[in-house]
Amino acid sequence: MGDDNGLNGDLNANSRCQSTEDPQLDKAVQQWLTWDKNRWTRAQVESLVAAGRVEDLRMRLCSRLSFGTAGLRAPMGAGFNRINDLTIIQSTQGLYSYLCRYFADLSSRGVVVGFDTRGQEESGCSSQRLAKLTAAVMLSRDVPVHLFSTFVPTPYVPYAVKKLGAAAGVMITASHNPKEDNGYKVYWCNGAQISSPHDKEILQSIEEQLEPWSASCWEEELVESCSLRTDPLTQINSCYMEELTSLCFHRDLNRRCPLKFVHSSFHGVGHAFIQQAFQTFGFAPPIPVPEQKDPDPNFSTVRCPNPEEGESVLELSLLLAEKENARIVLATDPDADRLAVAEKSDGCGWKVFTGNELAALLGWWMFFNWKEAHADPADCQQVYMLATTVSSKVLQAFARMEGFHFEETLPGFKWIGNRIHELSKTGNTVLFSFEESIGFLCGSLVPDKDGVSSAVVVAEMASYLHNKSLSLSQQLLHIYHRYGYHLSKTSYVVCNDPPTIQKIFSRIRNFEGEGSYPKTCGGVQIVHVRDVTTGYDSSRADLRSVLPVTRNSHMITFTLQNGIVATLRTSGTEPKIKCYTEYCAAPGDSEVSVLKEELMKVTTALLDEFLEPEKNNLIRRCV
Known part of the structure; x- marks a missing residue:
């Protein structure tokens, strides 16, 4: 192995390291230095040992990554619980072994591999390098790999899995996480993210395949010349854009649209794909934010590469929109795979829509256009909309009034994607799905959230409404008047100490004695409690939750006497406890200010009484 890949030919490098005085840790250090062939990550471990950074080493080397709501995700760097060459190779070896048990035709179906633009090439942890190593492991076992030749949106990987009939897909991405992170997202043959039991069994398979099989697993250069490696980019992009037209209902109107749109790709992959999607719908391309349109793994113009954070991270987009007299800002x-939308208010300032508000608009839009083509009310019996359980219940209000079906899933689009697959097998149509964290899917083009298709659908909706002399904000008020106000609040606290999180949720589950949940919140009686971590639901006769039990994360939902529904849950990708509250009012006029006041009161009480932020040194945030 040459210097470019790290080892320098010195097989005794690990012998130069001092002891940490911890035999178990010394063994982990030796194991790392024996297996790792990346110069950068080897040097990290050696310097930590030399500096006596025992706790840092223990944290990195004495635990392993596990699948959360978005796959494997962690900081890049040395360690068995970090994202790096070795853990990617180990993960892919385990994935290969698991796929072999399921697919007798794996050698003909192959796998899809895609990547985003994260990581510095010189550090050896760029997404592209990790994607090539993923491909190298599969190719070393004669498994065909459909490896994209350049960065792509995350939805392209599940789309390609279905289109190409692959056994699985892997996307190297950490989405909107901080620049230090990367991830390994796995899709099953149905195009949906893996869920239980696949995730647990793949982890077990990884544990059984920890030693790199051969030097060829590290040779990313061999990927380029291997005949089993194909580039699906041209075919998949062409098919995706062609099928995207199924979501276009008013092309002639789009061509005449006087509205201007600004788009930010947040230093990521979205620019070229959004431009093409707009042209596919007949629009002039949106105006890109020049400082943010090209990939930049440092995300240099935003404090946080997450458009869900709202106006504070949309500053450059809004300034450009003001300058260009554009009324709509779109940010992927x-x-x-996620989409934020802002609209210039008629008075002054900008309205940045929450995920729940945008879902109300998109849900209405998708049903409105479907209804135009389906006059028979009986057709509704095979129509569904889906949302995660911590998202707004506004689609449920639509379904009750319009006669179609609404279902909730656990948080995470993997649950929605798998449910779409199940429903489609029985001839049903899923019109729209969403999660409140600005993740949307119009139709079922991809069994995952999709910011590219959602952006252009929002543009068409805005164009149509503008032709009717309506803004998005005005239409949202019309929706609330017809279906009832759905006011929601999303907050979170940051907690970097897992034992503190455990302590907080243990206290909630034993609030007034062992096995006793809180009975009030902010002076309002709690009438039902559902705890999907334990499988408990007080609203059901058998006290069992309908949603699947998820023991590896916390999620408790409280239904209050005043109609507010509040949920506390841990994040699967970040060190957060999230808080979701929603007030669902009856159709017709409502005293919005009163509803907002009551909602804020309960939200504040939920944080103060149940999480005790000051006592537990938590940092509060509102979305």
Whole structure:
């Protein structure tokens, strides 16, 4: 192995390291230095040992990554619980072994591999390098790999899995996480993210395949010349854009649209794909934010590469929109699977829509256009909309009034994607799906959230409404008047100490004695409690939750006497406890200020009484 890949030919490098005085840790250090062939990550471990950074080493080397709501995700760097060459190779070896058990035709179906633009090439942890190593492991076992030749939106990987009939897909991305992070997202043959039991069994398979099989697993250069490696970019992009037209209902109107749109790709992959999607719908391309349109793994113009943070991270987009007299701002996150939308208010300032508000608009829009083509009310019996359980219940209000079906899933689009697959097998149509964290799917083009298709659908909706002399904000008020106000609040606290999180949720589950949940919140009686971590639901006769039990994360939902529904859950990708509250009012006029006041009161009480932020040194944030 040459210097470019790290080892310098010195097989005794690990012998020069001092002891950490911890035999178990010394063994982990030796194991790392024996297996790792990346110069950068080897040097990290050696310097930590030399500096006596025992706790840092223990944290890095004495635990392993596990699948969360978005796959494997962690900081890049040395360690068995970091994203790096070795852990990517180990993960892919485990994935290969698991796929072999499921697919007798794996050698003909192959796998899809895509990547975003994260990581510095000189550090050896860029997304492109990690994607090539993923491909190298599969190719070393004669498995065909459909490896994209350049960065793509995350939705392109599940789309390609279905289109090409692949056994699985891997996307190297950490989406909107900080620049230090990267990730490994796995899709099953149905195009949906893996869920239980696949995730647990793949982890077990990884544990059984920890030693790199051969030197060829590290040779990313061999990927380029291997005949089993194909580039699906041209075919998949062409098919995606062609099928995208199924979501276009008013092309002639789009061509005449006087509205201007600004788009930010947040230094990620979205620019070229959004430009093409707009042209596919008949629009002039949106105006790109020049400082943010090209990939930049440092995300140099934003404090946080997450458009869900709202106006504070949309500053450059809004300034450009003011300058260009554009009324709508669209922002996709770095891997282009999420979408934020802002609209210039008629008075002054900008309205940045929450995920729940945008879902109300998109849900209405998709049903409105579907209804135009389906006059028979009986057709509704095979129509569905889906949302995660921590998202707004506004689609449920639509379904009750319009006669179609609404279903909730656990948080995470993997649950939605798998449910779409199940429903489609029985001839049903899923019109729209969403999660409140600005993740949307119009139709079922991809069994995952998709910022590219969502952006152009929002543009067409805005164009149509503008032709009717309506803004998005005005239409949202019409929706609330017809279906009832759905006011929601999303907050979170940051907690970097897992034991503190455990302590907080243990206290909630034993609030007034062992096995006793809180009975009030902010002076309002709690009438039902559902705890999907334990499988408990007080609203059901058998006290069992309908949603699947998820013991590896915390999620408790409280239904209050005043109709507010509040949920506390841990994030699967970040060190956060998230808080979701929603007030669902009846159709017709409502005293919005009163509803907002009551909602804020309960939200504040939920944080103060149940999480005790000051006592537990938590940092509060509102979205």
